[in-house]
Amino acid sequence: MAEEKERNEAILSNIADGIVAVDRDGAIVLWNATAETISGVPAEEALGRRVSEVLQRDLAAGDGAPPGERSISIQRGDKEVWLSVSEAVMADAAGSVAGRIFAFRDVSSERLVEQMKSDFVATVSHELRTPLTSIYGFAETLMRGDVEFSDTERETFLAYIASESERLINIVDDLLSVARLETGTLRLTVEETDVAAVAREVVARVQEHADRWEFQVDVPNGGVVVDADRDKLSQVLLSLLDNAVKFSPDGGKVSISARRRPDGAEVRVTDEGVGVPRADHQRIFSKFYRAENGTPGMGGTGLGLFLARGLLVAMGGRIWVESKEGQGSTFVIELPAASSGQVQAPAERAAV
């Protein structure tokens, strides 16, 4: 009998779930090692007390509660921990409750992922609805039979339909690229690409709808040629410039520079905006991350930098940020040299 009890206790103490048993009076008689880890309460502090005293809440579902696993939260220090709890009632020969056993797992990280997914769906829905409003709205407006719009007005409405459609396409492209990056099905068309030319094009696009900012393009004559997928590089630079504008709400200078390096090219995008706190320098590149020091209500899917890094890594490059909070940011990109070696200064340039 003693041997069996010992064996049972050995199993329970090594099991991956937290196991807690209480007697008919609700006093804890078993608190295994996993229960200690999950709750942060050692067994010697828990044994003999009631669960509600130890965890500041009860694990029992109460009479009439539906059977099966339930999610509840407990506090471990200042951290909220979510548990998935199942419960078994032990009855004595007379059929009355002789005790209860609870098994639980820490599901906090699963819960966080679910929360992030649900926030993401809400964000994407918002991001899609905004350009759709303009497209649908201006189309309906143009179809009004009771108003005669001038040619200039009609052109403005059509231009908005076009530019907001483009915005919608960019969001959908981002979503597709993320899905492809994650499934390893992203296709790159790597060819010799002049970073300087791409930078100029992207600046021209961003400038169209950001007239409060001063844009500066600093690229050497003769261009900076790397091996890259031109469209993807353009997508990355667009995302960086959009961020530069978004995070410098008071306007200011946004500059983009490209330089040849012995083993590749370096592109720097600098703004005079809110900056990135040191602690977030890595985190900003993670999926769904959205800046907290940005102003609330700022748009964005939280995919831009995640995607930028993914695309650059896929092209053999890398990206990082140099910034202090409140003092603007510089995003630095490195890309490998073109296999033809054209990244080196052209002869005529070197001779100057």
Place this chain on the structure above:
Amino acid sequence: MSLRVLVIDDEAPIRLLCRVNLEAEGMSVAEAQDGRQGLDTARAETPDAILLDVMMPGLDGWSVAEELLANEETRRIPIIFLTARADIRDRARGLGVGGLDYITKPFNPVELATLVRDVVAAVERGEREELRAEKLSELRELLGSA
């Protein structure tokens, strides 16, 4: 007398969309591109109605509505939320903070003037609370069927 409407939205195309469609129905329109500017314009011009976006840089629409309703000069101006936040809890929040209607984007701008006119007329008849109660009960029905 023509109605004067203030549109508070950070998206220029959406402000234009509201402007042309409301002006087409004889209303006059003022615009504000963020919450702070919206509050200033509302105090200065006391429009007959406000179309208010929620997610804007700086002061968001919820805070703008609260400030408008807390201020003696602006608390009688009917607020209609106009937002891409389509979640039912956001609708409840919009009506909860004192909005009289809640339009989710995308919306048909051709119908905007009628909607504004109806809300303003109901408020002028002294039916502000009835209107809110009606919208809240619509919402409860939606919640019930969800």
